[in-house]
Amino acid sequence: MPSLSRRRPATAHRRALWLATALAGTGLAAAPARADEVVVAVAANFAGPLQQIAEGFTAATGHVVKASAGATGKFYTQIAAGGAPFELLLAADDETPRRLVAEGHGVAGSAFTYAIGQLVLWSAQPGLVDAQGAVLATGKFSKLAIANPRTAPYGAAALEVLKARGLADALAPRRVTADSIAQAYQFVATGNAELGFVALSQVAVPGKPVTGSLWKVPPSLYTEIRQDAVLLKPGAGKPAALALLQYLKSAPARALIQAYGYGL
Amino acid sequence: MNAADWTAVRLTAQLAGLSTVLLLLLGTPLAWWLARTRSAVKPLAASLVAMPLVLPPSVLGFYLLLLMGPQGPVGQATQALGLGRLPFSFAGLVVASVLYSMPFVVQPLQQAFEAIPERALEAAATLRAGPLDRFLTVALPLARPGFLTAAVLGFAHTVGEFGVVLMIGGNIPGETRVLSVAVYEHVEATDFASAHRLAAGMVGFALLVLVALYALNRRRGANALAATP
Numbered sequence: 001m002p003s004l005s006r007r008r009p010a011t012a013h014r015r016a017l018w019l020a021t022a023l024a025g026t027g028l029a030a031a032p033a034r035a036d037e038v039v040v041a042v043a044a045n046f047a048g049p050l051q052q053i054a055e056g057f058t059a060a061t062g063h064v065v066k067a068s069a070g071a072t073g074k075f076y077t078q079i080a081a082g083g084a085p086f087e088l089l090l091a092a093d094d095e096t097p098r099r100l101v102a103e104g105h106g107v108a109g110s111a112f113t114y115a116i117g118q119l120v121l122w123s124a125q126p127g128l129v130d131a132q133g134a135v136l137a138t139g140k141f142s143k144l145a146i147a148n149p150r151t152a153p154y155g156a157a158a159l160e161v162l163k164a165r166g167l168a169d170a171l172a173p174r175r176v177t178a179d180s181i182a183q184a185y186q187f188v189a190t191g192n193a194e195l196g197f198v199a200l201s202q203v204a205v206p207g208k209p210v211t212g213s214l215w216k217v218p219p220s221l222y223t224e225i226r227q228d229a230v231l232l233k234p235g236a237g238k239p240a241a242l243a244l245l246q247y248l249k250s251a252p253a254r255a256l257i258q259a260y261g262y263g264l
Numbered sequence: 265m266n267a268a269d270w271t272a273v274r275l276t277a278q279l280a281g282l283s284t285v286l287l288l289l290l291g292t293p294l295a296w297w298l299a300r301t302r303s304a305v306k307p308l309a310a311s312l313v314a315m316p317l318v319l320p321p322s323v324l325g326f327y328l329l330l331l332m333g334p335q336g337p338v339g340q341a342t343q344a345l346g347l348g349r350l351p352f353s354f355a356g357l358v359v360a361s362v363l364y365s366m367p368f369v370v371q372p373l374q375q376a377f378e379a380i381p382e383r384a385l386e387a388a389a390t391l392r393a394g395p396l397d398r399f400l401t402v403a404l405p406l407a408r409p410g411f412l413t414a415a416v417l418g419f420a421h422t423v424g425e426f427g428v429v430l431m432i433g434g435n436i437p438g439e440t441r442v443l444s445v446a447v448y449e450h451v452e453a454t455d456f457a458s459a460h461r462l463a464a465g466m467v468g469f470a471l472l473v474l475v476a477l478y479a480l481n482r483r484r485g486a487n488a489l490a491a492t493p
């Protein structure tokens with residue numbers, strides 16, 4: 001915490017360091033946020049876009065975003081059972097924010113859809129995935145990575161696509177389940193799985209060429225992935241948290257979200 | 265407990281059992297060499313064995329994924345030999361577990377071997393016992409508490425492995441979904457009842473194994489985890 005050390009006398013500094021060390025051990029180092037910080041739990045697929053949005057947000061408001069990326073299901077557990085200190089959750093679905101509000105962990109009326117997810121079938125090899133996704137049936141691959149359907153909305157959507165194509169059972173032996181959509185991306189990017197269902201935002205970074213080959217899955221094949229943001233109890237009444245919620249609805253943020261391939 | 269959970273229990277037992285056998289086969293000559301050698305490379309070899317103690321599982325998992333992947337040297341070798349690829353397979357988990365649990369087996373064995381007095385081996389040599397004979401009839405029986413500690417810790421540590429398995433396993437039922445991953449998945453899916461059943465079982469198992477180990481080694485008059493007199 002170099003920013004703290006410059007402002008505080010030595011003993012307080014030492015105490016702060018000790019406290020930070022103790023808190024870091026429990027994973028709660030971000031808990032005592034300053035007024036101009038907003039602590040955000042963000043779905044793995046939106047981590048990249050949020051980083052860019054945070055730059056514009058900081059430039060516009062002076063507030064700093066502290067983001068933790070992970071699986072939405074994991075955040076639910078940490079918030080509901082563990083009392084995690086997150087002020088905002090940018091989920092990968094609309095079910096988790098709804099549940100958090102219903103159970104009293106989220107602020108009623110604060111949830112809104114900040115992005116609609118686009119599922120893609122992706123391979124790091126150019127030319128492997130065709131524009132219709134026929135590669136799933138023709139079978140020139142040994143492993144297909146999907147995020148865990150039990151915990152990751154993109155994984156559940158991927159399973160729906162396989163079922164819609166009548167391939168769920170046939171491909172079961174070749175399916176590998178990743179912990180999150182980020183790990184599914186990692187399995188495909190390292191070539192350990194030739195194919196994988198990931199989020200378009202992970203492979204279509206604005207300003208960078210798309211590597212490999214991909215099939216944008218038509219939204220008719222899976223339940224729409226509405227990604228909702230919700231204000232959590234620790235963020236209630238915090239100006240920085242409210243400002244970020246507002247900023248997500250602003251024109252520059254929406255343009256960036258769409259540039260990453262999300263619907264709105 | 266449902267059928268999938270029992271599959272995870274069976275798979276975990278198989279993984280830990282097979283890994284322990286391989287660890288003892290590989291670890292015994294390695295520990296014997298480390299205990300006896302005056303070679304200049306000994307500190308380096310001992311450090312390499314101990315690396316998994318200080319490296320986070322994410323580092324080991326990340327590099328194993330790259331090394332065993334289609335572009336990695338290990339992956340290219342296994343493919344050239346017609347063995348296929350190791351990530352997402354039971355064989356891959358065995359390889360990772362052997363690497364990851366190696367210090368838990370080698371260190372107790374090494375300490376047990378180092379504790380054997382040189383005089384005992386010299387006395388055997390004067391009675392014309394060859395090197396292999398000395399090892400089998402003098403060193404092995406004297407190091408028995410070390411073997412017990414090594415086997416139990418190797419087995420228990422493999423059961424307790426999580427990060428590496430999560431990174432290279434792919435969570436495939438009956439193939440790579442071991443107990444630690446099954447518990448994690450239940451927790452993430454907020455199925456706390458199922459998570460409790462498995463997690464409480466593992467806490468009980470770990471306690472039982474360690475109590476048995478300490479009690480047995482105490483009866484033998486040796487320190488359980490150090491195996492040094």
